[in-house]
Amino acid sequence: MATKAYGAYAADKLLEPIGITRREPGPSDVQIDIAFCGVCHSDLHTVRSEWAGTLYPCVPGHEIVGKVSAVGAGVARFEVGDTVGVGCMVDSCQHCAACGEGLEQFCENGFTGTYNAPTPDTPGHTLGGYSQRIVVDEKFVLRIGHAPEQLAAVAPLLCAGITTYSPLRHWKVGPGKRVGIVGIGGLGHMGIKLAHAMGAHVVAFTTSESKRQDALDLGADEVVVSRDAEAMAARTGSLDFILDTVAASHDLDALTALLKRDGTLCLVGVPEHAHPSPDVSGLIFGRKAIAGSLIGGIAETQEMLDFCAEKGIVSEIELIPVEGIDRAYDRMLKSDVKYRFVIDNSSLG
Known part of the structure; x- marks a missing residue:
């Protein structure tokens, strides 16, 4: 027709x-x-x-x-x-x-x-x-x-909803879990809403101070400006799971450092150029994982x-x-x- x-x-x-x-x-x-x-x-x-x-x-x-x-x-x-x-x-x-x-x-x-x-x-x-x-x-x-x-x-x-929901469910995000959401855009804002609704403690990471209040309004418990070295260092080893929604090439080591032992960094954004190769020692010495998820x-x-x-x-x-x-x-x-x-x-x- x-x-x-x-x-x-x-x-x-x-x-x-x-x-x-x-x-x-x-x-x-x-x-x-x-x-x-x-x-x-x-x-x-x-x-x-x-x-x-x-x-x-x-x-x-x-x-x-x-x-x-x-x-x-x-x-x-x-x-x-x-x-x-x-x-x-x-x-x-x-x-x-x-x-x-x-x-x-x-x-x-x-x-x-x-x-x-x-x-x-x-x-x-x-x-x-x-x-x-x-x-x-x-x-x-x-x-x-x-x-x-x-x-x-x-x-x-x-x-955007299912792309963020699926990894949150797969890695059993819920009460008692501390979860990072990287990027507050089309995907990231859904990640914050969903992780909050699942009962997790949500830490939003953004490069822009201007998005702090937006992230809190969406349901984040904490907001970290990732360019603030002190704020990043203060959260070393504190997160069970990180959902990285950023589709641009960036340093993954700064994020894996935030994971607890056995934590997972999950990528859902595909960058135009490859991410810099991560430092595997940080993964090995914490039994940490970098993973991906598709819709x-x-x-x-x-x-x-x-x-x-x-x-x-x-x-x-x-x-x-x-x-x-x-x-x-x-x-x-x-x-x-x-x-x-x-x-x-x-x-x-």
Whole structure:
């Protein structure tokens, strides 16, 4: 079916209105009329070919919230009118060990991304949420339990939310744990909210003194300006777990020094250039670990959404019309957003 979208035809072109075709819903498909789509830094990297392999035309967007407008004959979990979401994946092989364990993000044959991934559908690669509607297999559709007035701010949970929730859950963050959150941006502000809601003592780390009050308001118990050597030294060996959300190359040794014995530093940001090689002696003599984490599986993403609905957690957003996306990208590069842009998809109409 013909669908209005917004995307780019080349890396050096601004995003513009694009007419795309969505498949008619098959037996297991859910058709979603998109109300809101969050703007992820991955969108910018992909549409501007800062990561290799961008397929054009490129329609980004993998933080999708909307209403079910049609379902296939075999769909049992959703009905027309349901409020639902779609995150970073729309398919996976469904038969490897990872998929069998509900870890589709680690599919051994490669998951199908919501945009820029091979698909039988026209034009041969997936097209994302900067569009009026999307058709997705029901296995990759998520139920949204938040109030209607919160839905725009729910959209970033589909990426920023699960990217921070998954490692916090995996490393058993909760009461009695001291947890560091590095970076107070789109990911970091969600990390603070979630770790606080899980009952941990939260220490936020930022390079900017101006973000101190924001971090406290988000739920941090302490805020450390990482350029303050004395403040950093005072917290040596004090943290059980650190979630590092910074996507720029930086010194990891300064962070591993903050870990207790058996502590873990988990990275969720992919830098443009590699981090300086860490000093392994600091790891060896404290049995410490540097790890990574990638979004979350579908079951865990649903768990995250239910947790956030119960706790009243949403992202801090700025709602924009779709024609403002290039300006939003430029502002993202300057960190000029608190803390996520979300597209009002009604502006596509």
